[in-house]
Amino acid sequence: MLDYAALQQAILSLTEGEDDAVALMATVACEVHHADSRFDWTGFYRVVEPELMKIGPYQGGHGCLVIPFSRGVCGAAARTGEVQLVPDVDAFAGHIACASSTRSELVLPVFNGQGDLIAVFDIDSDQPDAFTDEDATKMAEIVASVFGRL
Ligand code: SME
Numbered sequence: 001m002l003d004y005a006a007l008q009q010a011i012l013s014l015t016e017g018e019d020d021a022v023a024l025m026a027t028v029a030c031e032v033h034h035a036d037s038r039f040d041w042t043g044f045y046r047v048v049e050p051e052l053m054k055i056g057p058y059q060g061g062h063g064c065l066v067i068p069f070s071r072g073v074c075g076a077a078a079r080t081g082e083v084q085l086v087p088d089v090d091a092f093a094g095h096i097a098c099a100s101s102t103r104s105e106l107v108l109p110v111f112n113g114q115g116d117l118i119a120v121f122d123i124d125s126d127q128p129d130a131f132t133d134e135d136a137t138k139m140a141e142i143v144a145s146v147f148g149r150l
Pocket of ligand 1: 063064071072073074075094095098099105122124
């Protein structure tokens with residue numbers, strides 16, 4: 001299992017004093033992506049206008065550029081403000097297949113310190129059922145510790 005305490009510590013040290021959202025997203029995407037071989041695409045979709053997200057910093061193959069709140073796992077996270085843990089993307093109605101190799105996903109809403117939704121953090125795996133409830137909980141803690149400062 002990934003050492004979440006070490007991952008969080010590394011991210012907090014690297015981003016100390018930084019308050020630029022894109023700089024934070026780039027650093028989180030990089031650190032998380034390289035922390036575990038289960039993660040094949042790791043990145044952010046930023047809320048750019050009501051009900052619409054565009055691609056932000058990511059690691060992995062190219063992603064879709066635009067995702068409306070009405071579509072996909074990312075859209076569901078944005079719409080509901082709740083973490084989406086999808087063990088089998090083929091069983092998720094409306095899943096957006098940016099990469100046909102993706103089998104499972106963990107998508108977390110990203111809020112700033114005022115409680116506004118600024119993005120979603122999407123982690124995709126080529127393995128089925130790659131993510132646990134612990135992954136969801138620990139990733140949510142990391143996201144809150146980094147973006148809650150904005
Ligand atoms: N699979 C996501 C779309 C984003 S990409 O896979 C990078 C979804 O259904 O929301």
